[in-house]
Amino acid sequence: MPYRVLADGIAVTHLIFLLYVMFGGFVAWRWPRTIALHVCAVAWGLASVLVGFDCPLTHAENWARHRAGEAGLPPAGFIDHYLTGVVYPESALGPVRVLVAVCVLVSWVGLWRRLRRVSYVASGVTRQ
Template structure:
């Protein structure tokens, strides 16, 4: 029971992290001090696209396997929960570009609102 709870919490935190990655720059329009946190989240997102393993993926996989469930595939969290579910796998680069444009737009707005 406890292992499954750890896995489920890791999954929820992962989704929250991805949502914050996409819209956190807009939140910084209102709460300016959060821009540093968002920059760190974006940096981690870029690193994960470049191939760095995410510790949340390992935590969730560990929890699922110890709970007697099937763990995450080697391809990871996004491939398991998002690609092929929310958008087709062949549109991965388009989805990444969309998030990048969203982040850049939010940063432009952040800078313009600061002036």
């Protein structure tokens, strides 16, 4: 029982990480100092997609599930098991990846504009 709870907690943590990759740039609109953490999370997510290495959270969940006497995640991993075919159709994987990239870029451009506007206001420069 404790290993199953641990595995479920790891799965929730994994989902939160994925949501942070997608929306963390918007979090930085409120707390700009978090942008470095978001850049690292995006770099990790991008590298895992491009290079194809396994996430340590997937390994941790598999370990806990095996200890609980359950089957682990399939070799495809967390996203393919919990999201693809469940939250969005398998045929939409490419567009979903593009949507995530667009969301990240929009959040970063928005943050850049907000910070630029704040620096204008702080310096006393006004637009004419």
